[in-house]
Amino acid sequence: MAKRFSFSTAVMVLGLVFLYLPMLIMVIYSFNESRLVTVWGGFSTKWYLELLRDEQLLAAIWMSLRIAFMSATMAVVLGTLAAFVMVRFGRFRGHTLFGGMITAPLVMPEVITGLSLLLLFVSMGQMIGFPTDRGMTTVWIAHTTFCTAYVAVVVNARLREMDISIEEAAMDLGAPPVKVFFVIILPIILPALLSGWLLAFTLSLDDLVIASFVSGPGSTTLPMVVFSSVRLGVSPKINALATLIILTVSLFVFIAWWFARRVEQRAQQQLDPPEQPAGASG
Incomplete structure (x- = not known):
């Protein structure tokens, strides 16, 4: 017992x-009086005041948010639809190809994704006139x-764990599919939707490589501004x-x-059967 406790505790503490x-050190040095971040x-809290006076940085924050x-919200809608297709539509022709195309961005290098999207936008602009230019x-x-x-991967895992007999029972009782989705399915998968939304929001807020390819004048995001400033020296x-950002997240x-x-x-309270009163018998 002692060996297991010491090993697991050491691994947890080191992790x-x-x-x-590093985050704690960064938070401490955000209250540093000196302009040198390592001294x-x-x-002092003056750097927070300086941050509020930096119009370029504030504009980039607002743009990124x-x-x-918008990206997280749309990704939840599309990812949920894709997850339903993969889980509830059975083995249709092209099922494996569809699943591979949905999950391909997970392993695709961001440089390749950004370059391909840039070429796509340029070609679309020449052929159909949209987008007219690169921007937000x-x-x-x-x-x-x-x-x-x-989002599709997160919702997919949640749907596979869900007991489909609950939906079948509701439809047997006369509930239409739309009502079954909003009353039964949606509350059960809502934690996965929230997790997927937060994950997508964080990934979008953190992205630098893809945004560098597809952005244009007036659409500079926060990671682009931070990266440009860090190259000239880290500012407090x-x-x-x-x-x-850490506090907000x-x-x-x-x-x-x-x-x-x-x-x-x-x-869980809705799924659990009501308790029988004491002394009640069938």
Whole structure:
């Protein structure tokens, strides 16, 4: 027992330190007075104020948040439809090809994805006149393309674990398919939808390579601005920005976990049979 405890504890501690110690150091140095990020000059919050005065950085943050929100929402819709096709439509002709095409962006290098999407947008612009130029719309389409694969995998796993007899019982009782989806299926897969949305939102907000290919003037995203500034030297403003992002993402993850937990408890209460009163007999 002691050996198992010591080994598992050591592995867990080393893993947590490896993951979170750099973030903790970055958060601490975001309150550094000195302009040099590796030299502690005293406690100060001036870099947070400097961050609020940087109009270029704020514009990039707003652009990235809008693109990430729209991309995650569209990816959830398309990924859920793709997951239903793979799980509920059985083995149709082209099933393996369809599944491979859905999951291909998971293993495709981002450079290849970005270059292919750039060529696609240029060809479409020449043939049908859309898109007229590269900007927010092209970045949104590109991010939706690769985020859909991640959502499809998450929802696919949830659908395969779901007991289909619940849906069959509801339809036997006269419920139409649309009502079955919104009343039974949707509450059960909602935690997977939330997880997929958060994953797609994070991937879109973090993307640099694909956005660099398909963006244009006026559609600079946050990772592009940060990468350009870091090449000239790390500014303490970047530490402040990263700290705010970590806090925001942590808050969203906690809210999503709490909401998903409530949904699962409610669904479990609906599925559990009501308790018989004491002394009752058939």
